[in-house]
Amino acid sequence: MSDMKELIIRQMDNGPEILKDIEVSKKYGKNYSLEKGRKERIINRLHPKELQLVVSEIIEVNKYAKTFRLVPKKGLLPVFQSGQYINIFIEIDGVLTSRPYSISSSSKQGAYYEITVARINSGFVSDYFLDQAKVGDEFTANGPSGNFHYNPVFHKDSSVFIAGGSGITPFMSMIREVLEAGLKRKIYLIYGCRNEEIIFFKDELINMANKHKNFDYSIVLSEPPKDYSGITGFIDANCIKSLVKNIHDHTYYICGPHIMNDFVEEALLSLDVEPRMIRKEMFGARQDIQNEPGWPSDLSGKEEFSIIINNDEKISAMSGEPILTSLERAGIRINVCCRSGECSFCRIKLISGKVFMPRGVLLRHADEKFGYIHSCKAYPISDLEIRI
Ligand SMILES: Cc1cc2nc3c(=O)[nH]c(=O)nc-3n(C[C@H](O)[C@H](O)[C@H](O)COP(=O)(O)OP(=O)(O)OC[C@H]3O[C@@H](n4cnc5c(N)ncnc54)[C@H](O)[C@@H]3O)c2cc1C
Numbered sequence: 612m613s614d615m616k617e618l619i620i621r622q623m624d625n626g627p628e629i630l631k632d633i634e635v636s637k638k639y640g641k642n643y644s645l646e647k648g649r650k651e652r653i654i655n656r657l658h659p660k661e662l663q664l665v666v667s668e669i670i671e672v673n674k675y676a677k678t679f680r681l682v683p684k685k686g687l688l689p690v691f692q693s694g695q696y697i698n699i700f701i702e703i704d705g706v707l708t709s710r711p712y713s714i715s716s717s718s719k720q721g722a723y724y725e726i727t728v729a730r731i732n733s734g735f736v737s738d739y740f741l742d743q744a745k746v747g748d749e750f751t752a753n754g755p756s757g758n759f760h761y762n763p764v765f766h767k768d769s770s771v772f773i774a775g776g777s778g779i780t781p782f783m784s785m786i787r788e789v790l791e792a793g794l795k796r797k798i799y800l801i802y803g804c805r806n807e808e809i810i811f812f813k814d815e816l817i818n819m820a821n822k823h824k825n826f827d828y829s830i831v832l833s834e835p836p837k838d839y840s841g842i843t844g845f846i847d848a849n850c851i852k853s854l855v856k857n858i859h860d861h862t863y864y865i866c867g868p869h870i871m872n873d874f875v876e877e878a879l880l881s882l883d884v885e886p887r888m889i890r891k892e893m894f895g896a897r898q899d900i901q902n903e904p905g906w907p908s909d910l911s912g913k914e915e916f917s918i919i920i921n922n923d924e925k926i927s928a929m930s931g932e933p934i935l936t937s938l939e940r941a942g943i944r945i946n947v948c949c950r951s952g953e954c955s956f957c958r959i960k961l962i963s964g965k966v967f968m969p970r971g972v973l974l975r976h977a978d979e980k981f982g983y984i985h986s987c988k989a990y991p992i993s994d995l996e997i998r999i
């Protein structure tokens with residue numbers, strides 16, 4: 612180490628300790644200058660800012676969904692917790708946008724991630740995946756994120772997964788992880804679908820339920836055919852009570868359409884399940900934001916407002932679309948990850964004007980105090996001025 616370096620370190624608050632560390636490390640054969648950047652490399656391996664992924668296989672799930680197997684362009688994939696998602700960036704018709712997708716493959720599988728994309732009404736990115744993506748396509752993605760996973764410290768060992776439609780994807784990863792590893796954790800899966808055609812991973816789920824005593828699988832159809840003899844209706848309190856033994860001995864995880872998530876949460880609360888034992892995953896911003904409680908009754912979602920950005924640029928925005936979408940349409944890129952109002956990557960400062968924020972946005976107290984909002988879940992309801 613040069614004299615100058617030593618002088619600079621010595622003047623730092625914790626300089627003497629750092630110098631002692633360097634001395635000890637040298638004594639045991641470690642060279643600080645060679646170790647430089649090692650910590651960052653380790654952190655980046657576990658929590659990379661960006662991943663380069665290649666589609667290696669596309670698997671039909673049913674008429675409405677496909678699984679995309681993604682391998683790293685180079686190097687290894689970071690580990691993840693079953694239940695987490697990756698946010699995939701994509702350019703469509705000149706618009707650079709992104710969408711999060713839960714990893715549906717097991718976290719024990721290190722060679723690839725699988726995501727399962729479902730068709731929706733008036734889809735944008737989902738249509739692109741289902742109609743245009745092909746083997747060999749490359750995508751950039753944020754590293755695995757999200758808190759919708761089993762936590763051995765806070766969660767009970769017995770889990771009840773309540774899924775609706777494509778909301779099965781994070782559960783597939785969790786179920787595969789537990790059963791493939793031969794863990795003894797009990798899992799109930801209550802899977803609500805409109806009809807049998809829509810059920811994802813049907814054969815695999817039936818096979819797993821037949822093979823593993825600790826996996827209990829029930830399908831609930833809301834629009835069953837006439838001769839159907841299985842469970843029908845909505846997943847309400849009676850349905851849950853009839854399928855799950857000892858209702859208070861489990862952690863509940865819900866993932867499905869917004870309406871279902873709210874409905875099931877109410878049902879669980881009515882059964883006196885503790886709120887902290889109920890975990891929910893939001894699958895993005897809802898398309899029919901006008902139906903969200905608190906939405907201004909005089910707005911239809913189609914109004915156009917202007918947004919002045921950094922006192923410089925002016926773009927137009929529709930009331931029914933999150934500000935983030937309007938920014939992306941205008942070619943303005945900001946940080947983004949969950950698109951659900953939770954991670955705060957997409958924070959912007961609201962200088963003037965009014966926005967509507969639906970339930971489920973996790974704004975920090977400091978953000979609220981200093982006028983920051985999450986652009987992925989803030990809708991313009993007047994002309995705005997923002998800083999990004
Ligand atoms: C944590 C998480 C996990 C998820 N996991 C899954 C999963 O496993 N499987 C799955 O299928 N889905 C999953 N989703 C949902 C997924 O992220 C997408 O929302 C879904 O695929 C629908 O995307 P979409 O673009 O087709 O539709 P939307 O996200 O509803 O987007 C449509 C919107 O795109 C905008 N748009 C339309 N055209 C344009 C344009 N030309 N330029 C710019 N914007 C435009 C409009 O605002 C339109 O309303 C998950 C979401 C989250 C938050």
Ligand code: FES
Binds near residue numbers: 949950
């Ligand atoms: S992208 Fe996560 S809060 Fe907006």
